[in-house]
Amino acid sequence: MSRLSEHQAGALLALMSAVFWGVSGASAQFVFERKGVTVDFLVTYRLLSAGILLLLYARLRGFSIWGIWRERWAAISLLIFGIVGMLAVQYTYFAAIHYSNAATGTILQYVGPTFIAVYFVFVRRRLPTLPEAAAVALAFLGTVLLVTHGDLGTLEISAAALFWGLSSALALAFYSIYPLKLLRHFPATVLVGWSMVIGGIGFTAFSLPTTVPGTWDFSTFAAVAFIVFFGTFIGFYSYLGAVKRIGPEKSSLYACAEPLTAALVAVLWLDVPFGLVDWAGAACIVATIFILNVTPTHVPDTVVKPSPQ
Numbered sequence: 001m002s003r004l005s006e007h008q009a010g011a012l013l014a015l016m017s018a019v020f021w022g023v024s025g026a027s028a029q030f031v032f033e034r035k036g037v038t039v040d041f042l043v044t045y046r047l048l049s050a051g052i053l054l055l056l057y058a059r060l061r062g063f064s065i066w067g068i069w070r071e072r073w074a075a076i077s078l079l080i081f082g083i084v085g086m087l088a089v090q091y092t093y094f095a096a097i098h099y100s101n102a103a104t105g106t107i108l109q110y111v112g113p114t115f116i117a118v119y120f121v122f123v124r125r126r127l128p129t130l131p132e133a134a135a136v137a138l139a140f141l142g143t144v145l146l147v148t149h150g151d152l153g154t155l156e157i158s159a160a161a162l163f164w165g166l167s168s169a170l171a172l173a174f175y176s177i178y179p180l181k182l183l184r185h186f187p188a189t190v191l192v193g194w195s196m197v198i199g200g201i202g203f204t205a206f207s208l209p210t211t212v213p214g215t216w217d218f219s220t221f222a223a224v225a226f227i228v229f230f231g232t233f234i235g236f237y238s239y240l241g242a243v244k245r246i247g248p249e250k251s252s253l254y255a256c257a258e259p260l261t262a263a264l265v266a267v268l269w270l271d272v273p274f275g276l277v278d279w280a281g282a283a284c285i286v287a288t289i290f291i292l293n294v295t296p297t298h299v300p301d302t303v304v305k306p307s308p309q
Contacts, residue, residue: 006245006246007245007246009241009245010241010242010243010244010245010246010250010251011242011246011250011254013238013239013241013242013245014238014239014242014246014250014251014254014255015254015257016235016238017234017235017236017238017239017242017255018254018255018256018257018258018261019257019258019261020230020231020234020235020238021106021231021235021255021258021261021262022102022106022257022258022259022260022261022262022263022264022265023226023230023231023261023262023265024226024227024230024231024232024235025093025097025102025105025106025231025258025262025265025266026102026262026265026266026269026270027223027224027226027227027231028042028094028097028102028223028227029097029098029101029102029105029266029270029272030219030223030269030270031214031220031223031224032094032097032098033270035214035215035216035217035219035220035223036213036214036215037213037214037220037224038207038213038214039091039094039095039098040203040206040207041207041211041212041213041214042094042224042227043087043090043091043094043200043203043207044200044203044204044207044208045200045224045228046090046200046224046227046228046232047086047087047090047196047197047199047200047203048196048197048200048201049228049232050196050228050232050233050236051192051193051194051195051196051197051198051199051200052193052197053193053228053229053232053233054189054192054193054196054233054236055190055193055194055197057189057193057233057237058187058189058190058193061189063187063189063190064190065190065193065194067186067190068182068186068190068191068194074182074185074186077178077179077181077182078182078191078194078195078198079198080178081175081178081179081182081191081195081198082194082195082196082197082198082199082202083198083199083202084174084178085171085174085175085178085179085195086175086192086195086196086198086199087198087199087200087202087203088167088171088174088175089168089171089172089174089175090199091203092164092167092168092170092171093105093106093109093168093171095160095164095167095168096108096109096161096164096165096167096168098164099157099158099160099161099164100157100158100161100165101266101270101272102262102263102265102266102270102272103259103262103263103266103267103272103274103278103282104146104147104157104161104165104278105161105164105165105168105262106258106259106262106263107142107146107259107262107263107281107282107285107286108143108146108162108165108166108168108169108285109165109168109169109172109259110169110256110258110259110285110286110288110289111139111142111143111166111169111285111288112168112169112170112171112172112173112176113135113172113173113176113252113288113289113292114135114136114139114169114288114292115169115170115172115173116173116176116177117132117135117136117292118132118136119173119177131291131292132292134291135288135291135292138284138285138287138288138291139284139285139288141281141284142280142281142282142283142284142285142287142288143166143281143285144281145277145278145280145281145284146278146281146282146285147161147162149275149277149278150277179191179195188240189236189240192236239251239255242254252289252293253289253290253293256286256289256290259282259285259286260282260286263278263279263282
């Protein structure tokens with residue numbers, strides 16, 4: 001068998017990370033609904049475990065994991081990113097899944113890139129381009145279809161699910177924009193590892209990892225282990241490898257397989273009802289990623305995938 005080309009290897013890594021993130025979201029729904037694990041516990045445990053793994057990996061790769069703390073501006077920015085960025089995007093995403101399902105929660109988070117485009121329209125004080133306007137319209141239409149199932153007079157998901165889903169999208173937008181300066185000075189692995197540890201430590205004020213809720217059997221351990229190891233560590237590592245080979249724009253396009261994977265796994269494994277209108281809404285939201293990549297300079301290039309999935 002001939003060796004894969006750089007583009008083929010990058011595409012494979014990006015798709016693999018997307019699949020791991022999508023299955024991770026469904027695994028979270030499984031432990032919430034069927035095993036009684038709480039959002040607070042999963043967020044704290046995942047952040048601390050995955051953060052430590054990423055820092056150990058960065059150290060083994062020869063990166064300095066302490067250098068980011070030696071500059072005052074970087075240390076302050078890292079603390080803000082860890083709490084307002086990493087912790088926020090993780091908690092809101094898992095809360096959206098808890099109050100709805102993996103398919104809806106993951107798809108609603110993908111409204112985030114549209115919020116990023118809107119942000120840069122206001123910051124740069126210009127009119128939106130045609131692709132940006134189309135992305136906003138499609139994101140709105142997709143969200144409406146997803147939360148109403150086509151019946152505009154009825155909200156088919158709870159108000160809490162809609163709140164946490166859109167909050168997750170906003171958190172993703174902040175998470176993607178805020179650390180751009182940090183990324184120019186420090187490795188992404190170090191930045192994400194520390195931000196996870198900071199977010200996990202910060203959240204212990206609300207949820208101590210020593211308090212273990214739910215029913216813990218083999219399936220619970222397997223699902224949580226998948227979320228931490230494959231859905232976070234391996235998923236992030238694969239995505240970085242994809243970005244290195246084919247760049248952030250193409251990697252983000254392949255990563256659109258994530259919400260589709262989450263929806264398919266939720267439907268097939270967890271019996272989540274997902275009709276034609278829901279798939280249409282999902283298609284509208286995922287299409288915004290393709291449209292925004294028509295004008296990639298209007299959206300910041302960042303390799304920091306939220307990896308809550």
